[in-house]
Amino acid sequence: xxxxxxxxxxxxxxxxxxxxxxxxxxxxxxxxxxxxxxxxxxxxxxxxxxxxxxxxxxxxxxxxxxxxxxxxxxxxxxxxxxxxxxxxxxxxxxxxxxxxxxxxxxxxxxxxxxxxxxxxxxxxxxxxxxxxxxxxxxxxxxxxxxxxxxxxxxxxxxxxxxxxxxxxxxxxxxxxxxxxxxxxxxxxxxxxxxxxxxxxxxxxxxxxxxxxxxxxxxxxxxxxxxxxxxxxxxxxxxxxxxxxxxxxxxxxxxxxxxxxxxxxxxxxxxxxxxxxxxxxxxxxxxxxxxxxxxxxxxxxxxxxxxxxxxxxxxxxxxxxxxxxxxxxxxxxxxxxxxxxxxxxxxxxxxxxxxxxxxxxxxxxxxxxxxxxxxxxxxxxxxxxxxxxxxxxxxxxxxxxxxxxxxxxxxxxxxxxxxxxxxxxxxxxxxxxxxxxxxxxxxxxxxxxxxxxxxxxxxxxxxxxxxxxxxxxxxxxxxxxxxxx
Amino acid sequence: xxxxxxxxxxxxxxxxxxxxxxxxxxxxxxxxxxxxxxxxxxxxxxxxxxxxxxxxxxxxxxxxxxxxxxxxxxxxxxxxxxxxxxxxxxxxxxxxxxxxxxxxxxxxxxxxxxxxxxxxxxxxxxxxxxxxxxxxxxxxxxxxxxxxxxxxxxxxxxxxxxxxxxxxxxxxxxxxxxxxxxxxxxxxxxxxxxxxxxxxxxxxxxxxxxxxxxxxxxxxxxxxxxxxxxxxxxxxxxxxxxxxxxxxxxxxxxxxxxxxxxxxxxxxxxxxxxxxxxxxxxxxxxxxxxxxxxxxxxxxxxxxxxxxxxxxxxxxxxxxxxxxxxxxxxxxxxxxxxxxxxxxxxxxxxxxxxxxxxxxxxxxxxxxxxxxxxxxxxxxxxxxxxxxxxxxxxxxxxxxxxxxxxxxxxxxxxxxxxxxxxxxxxxxxxxxxxxxxxxxxxxxxxxxxxxxxxxxxxxxxxxxxxxxxxxxxxxx
Numbered sequence: 001x002x003x004x005x006x007x008x009x010x011x012x013x014x015x016x017x018x019x020x021x022x023x024x025x026x027x028x029x030x031x032x033x034x035x036x037x038x039x040x041x042x043x044x045x046x047x048x049x050x051x052x053x054x055x056x057x058x059x060x061x062x063x064x065x066x067x068x069x070x071x072x073x074x075x076x077x078x079x080x081x082x083x084x085x086x087x088x089x090x091x092x093x094x095x096x097x098x099x100x101x102x103x104x105x106x107x108x109x110x111x112x113x114x115x116x117x118x119x120x121x122x123x124x125x126x127x128x129x130x131x132x133x134x135x136x137x138x139x140x141x142x143x144x145x146x147x148x149x150x151x152x153x154x155x156x157x158x159x160x161x162x163x164x165x166x167x168x169x170x171x172x173x174x175x176x177x178x179x180x181x182x183x184x185x186x187x188x189x190x191x192x193x194x195x196x197x198x199x200x201x202x203x204x205x206x207x208x209x210x211x212x213x214x215x216x217x218x219x220x221x222x223x224x225x226x227x228x229x230x231x232x233x234x235x236x237x238x239x240x241x242x243x244x245x246x247x248x249x250x251x252x253x254x255x256x257x258x259x260x261x262x263x264x265x266x267x268x269x270x271x272x273x274x275x276x277x278x279x280x281x282x283x284x285x286x287x288x289x290x291x292x293x294x295x296x297x298x299x300x301x302x303x304x305x306x307x308x309x310x311x312x313x314x315x316x317x318x319x320x321x322x323x324x325x326x327x328x329x330x331x332x333x334x335x336x337x338x339x340x341x342x343x344x345x346x347x348x349x350x351x352x353x354x355x356x357x358x359x360x361x362x363x364x365x366x367x368x369x370x371x372x373x374x375x376x377x378x379x380x381x382x383x384x385x386x387x388x389x390x391x392x393x394x395x396x397x398x399x400x401x402x403x404x405x406x407x408x409x410x411x412x413x414x415x416x417x418x419x420x421x422x423x424x425x426x427x428x429x430x431x432x433x434x435x436x437x438x439x440x441x442x443x444x445x446x447x448x449x450x451x452x453x454x455x456x457x458x459x460x461x462x463x464x465x466x467x468x469x470x471x472x473x474x475x476x477x478x479x480x481x482x483x484x
Numbered sequence: 485x486x487x488x489x490x491x492x493x494x495x496x497x498x499x500x501x502x503x504x505x506x507x508x509x510x511x512x513x514x515x516x517x518x519x520x521x522x523x524x525x526x527x528x529x530x531x532x533x534x535x536x537x538x539x540x541x542x543x544x545x546x547x548x549x550x551x552x553x554x555x556x557x558x559x560x561x562x563x564x565x566x567x568x569x570x571x572x573x574x575x576x577x578x579x580x581x582x583x584x585x586x587x588x589x590x591x592x593x594x595x596x597x598x599x600x601x602x603x604x605x606x607x608x609x610x611x612x613x614x615x616x617x618x619x620x621x622x623x624x625x626x627x628x629x630x631x632x633x634x635x636x637x638x639x640x641x642x643x644x645x646x647x648x649x650x651x652x653x654x655x656x657x658x659x660x661x662x663x664x665x666x667x668x669x670x671x672x673x674x675x676x677x678x679x680x681x682x683x684x685x686x687x688x689x690x691x692x693x694x695x696x697x698x699x700x701x702x703x704x705x706x707x708x709x710x711x712x713x714x715x716x717x718x719x720x721x722x723x724x725x726x727x728x729x730x731x732x733x734x735x736x737x738x739x740x741x742x743x744x745x746x747x748x749x750x751x752x753x754x755x756x757x758x759x760x761x762x763x764x765x766x767x768x769x770x771x772x773x774x775x776x777x778x779x780x781x782x783x784x785x786x787x788x789x790x791x792x793x794x795x796x797x798x799x800x801x802x803x804x805x806x807x808x809x810x811x812x813x814x815x816x817x818x819x820x821x822x823x824x825x826x827x828x829x830x831x832x833x834x835x836x837x838x839x840x841x842x843x844x845x846x847x848x849x850x851x852x853x854x855x856x857x858x859x860x861x862x863x864x865x866x867x868x869x870x871x872x873x874x875x876x877x878x879x880x881x882x883x884x885x886x887x888x889x890x891x892x893x894x895x896x897x898x899x900x901x902x903x904x905x906x907x908x909x910x911x912x913x914x915x916x917x918x919x920x921x922x923x924x925x926x927x928x929x930x931x932x933x934x935x936x937x938x939x940x941x942x943x944x945x946x947x948x949x950x951x952x953x954x955x956x957x958x959x960x
Binding site: 088198201204234236322 | 529574
């Protein structure tokens with residue numbers, strides 16, 4: 001059952017082969033045995049989780065069933081969930097009990113899904129290895145000396161180790177896709193504005209987007225049906241008709257034009273990863289797709305641009321953590337300024353501080369035009385690169401990350417090397433486009449992800465492209481050793 | 485040296501919406517602390533702002549009222565600074581692209597008209613309040629006010645005296661109430677003015693260094709503060725000193741202004757567009773929809789009153805100085821049906837004097853428009869003289885009844901029966917032979933004396949015009 005698809009789980013629940021409580025207990029038992037080493041979850045609340053499972057069983061008994069009713073999901077600890085401790089991976093919120101539900105959480109609740117627990121993450125989603133979490137490192141189930149990627153590292157490890165049916169994540173610069181690549185599962189970052197950000201703790205507001213992390217494209221499609229949709233509480237939420245993301249899963253791929261950006265296969269990409277990605281693309285040709293060479297000339301600028309815009313927004317978004325109303329407050333202080341300084345110095349980790357400093361710097365009078373304004377101009381150029389590219393192809397493919405999972409500590413002291421982890425994913429966030437990562441094979445026994453980038457609102461098409469591949473390959477079904 | 489003061493105003497008007505500018509929490513004044521602080525007001529992790537459309541409509545109304553450009557696209561920006569009553573660590577305001585652009589407001593200063601240019605008006609949220617002293621050694625934060633919608637209205641440095649600044653502020657105060665976007669309550673902080681003051685040698689162009697007087701919440705204090713500040717700056721310069729740009733506070737008890745922080749300590753607010761809010765788009769159709777709900781503006785009403793009622797410009801301006809006053813006047817005229825000038829005299833004269841004396845607003849006048857019209861009718865039909873009417877009005881104000889009741893009760897009915905008046909006149913002429921002789925000898929003044937005697941003999945009730953007429957006839 002732990003390796004079953006959401007559809008199979010739903011069928012088993014509907015046929016009463018298993019109850020939601022039993023299914024939930026199955027995962028809770030696995031968490032109990034594996035999580036102490038893996039550290040995928042920050043907060044577990046068995047009583048609350050099982051109460052939800054009981055409610056789901058009652059719904060199922062009444063025939064009030066959605067495709068996710070009774071299925072246990074892991075929630076990234078960036079989403080506020082009423083009465084759950086919600087830490088965002090930070091000491092600042094170590095004791096913060098959210099008094100309200102994020103839109104994503106209430107969508108799962110309304111659908112009758114079960115919340116298994118809150119997953120580990122880089123502090124305030126700032127990181128690519130889950131090493132910045134105040135609640136400790138997360139291990140990659142494929143090799144426990146390695147990182148799971150980040151920032152949604154806890155959700156990633158939970159899926160790879162089958163500690164949940166599926167999980168939610170958020171992606172500001174690659175935080176769903178890079179861990180999906182490093183942990184060998186399917187993750188989707190939707191078009192900006194498709195999933196409401198209400199109740200999702202902000203890192204960089206113009207880039208943050210929640211999305212599904214699951215074992216397959218089909219599972220992601222089912223989760224998108226739960227997560228997506230207009231929410232009036234988020235002004236950047238898009239007012240669009242509700243769509244069924246599973247509708248195109250089985251469309252044939254014949255005639256599909258795949259664009260291959262030359263910048264994504266250039267220096268910096270590991271040869272082994274390149275080979276796996278090229279093999280996957282070759283497979284698509286066999287499925288009837290054709291490939292065209294394209295160029296995204298401003299790709300190299302995406303990291304510098306991102307590291308101006310994201311910290312600028314973050315520096316302001318994190319100002320509310322001042323120790324006044326909630327969150328960490330220093331035990332002793334002499335006056336107001338001292339309280340601010342000590343509380344924030346103690347509550348935030350090094351990477352968060354680094355980004356607050358960068359952000360404050362680029363917004364300062366005299367630097368704003370040279371940094372923030374310039375970055376916004378280049379951001380438009382990056383979006384135009386994609387606009388131009390999509391004139392020549394339907395979908396873009398390339399690697400999700402430049403390499404496979406790296407060793408814990410390997411890049412921890414080199415922020416720039418860490419930032420380069422997101423070289424292939426960041427431009428998608430800057431442009432607001434949807435991006436996916438699907439398992440495409442292994443290099444040195446470590447998973448490699450294929451990135452699929454679609455045009456705005458082309459999620460259903462991307463899921464179709466991913467699903468077609470997953471019908472013919474079994475990379476996505478493989479499990480790490482030692483988790484049974 | 486002759487000095488000239490240069491003044492510009494920034495006014496924060498609290499908009500009359502039901503809820504906060506970026507959330508559904510109530511903005512009602514005076515609630516228990518933090519009972520109107522929802523998750524957005526507290527700035528919990530993960531919350532997002534949603535713009536209140538009513539606040540935008542208020543801004544459009546104001547733009548239309550001052551003939552301003554209304555931006556088809558304006559931007560909300562974050563003004564970042566740390567303060568305990570600022571829950572997000574930034575205030576959402578508008579910076580580079582405000583919703584209302586250049587406009588103007590013409591005000592009456594004495595018998596001069598003065599046009600003050602409006603630079604801009606922008607939407608923003610108010611902060612909460614720090615509460616000191618409620619608990620020993622602790623400060624409290626009340627976030628009820630956090631997120632209250634404000635329209636900040638900024639002028640060009642166009643005013644040249646405290647009187648001009650106060651006239652502008654008063655006119656603006658009336659206008660925002662007239663168009664119903666602000667309750668104008670200065671005690672509760674619904675209308676707060678910051679005044680920028682600088683001085684320069686008269687005849688020169690270059691602006692002096694300004695100091696900003698913060699948070700003036702009465703026109704009297706504004707007048708005092710500007711006068712004190714102006715003199716202080718002149719004295720400082722004449723003593724060879726220089727003015728440092730600064731923010732100052734006015735102390736009503738000493739009548740002095742005092743610097744609270746200098747420019748050196750001023751913050752860099754790290755403004756940038758708020759990524760949580762889309763640019764505010766306002767179409768011509770949106771503007772037209774608001775236009776359809778606009779009341780007639782004071783200027784238009786003033787012209788109409790001049791034409792429709794034949795009022796002199798001065799009267800029309802005074803009557804339209806506030807909406808309730810204009811409403812009162814119109815109700816009076818409608819109930820009276822007589823000469824409009826008569827009504828405006830009474831409204832501007834006795835009524836306004838009594839209201840001022842009692843510190844009442846016209847809507848709370850003990851003499852209603854209908855009651856005043858009743859009085860005017862009795863003057864018009866010669867039941868009472870204008871002089872008697874003043875007494876009747878006093879009695880009406882004191883709550884003794886309507887005009888007719890009082891006239892009857894006090895027996896004030898004017899005598900207009902010519903037979904009765906003739907008898908009185910004969911009596912007076914007989915008793916005052918000396919005055920009659922003086923008059924006949926060419927002493928005009930003696931005539932007035934005789935009129936006075938007649939009025940006295942009638943206990944003031946005789947119609948003075950008739951007395952005049954009959955006296956003249958008899959003395960001819």
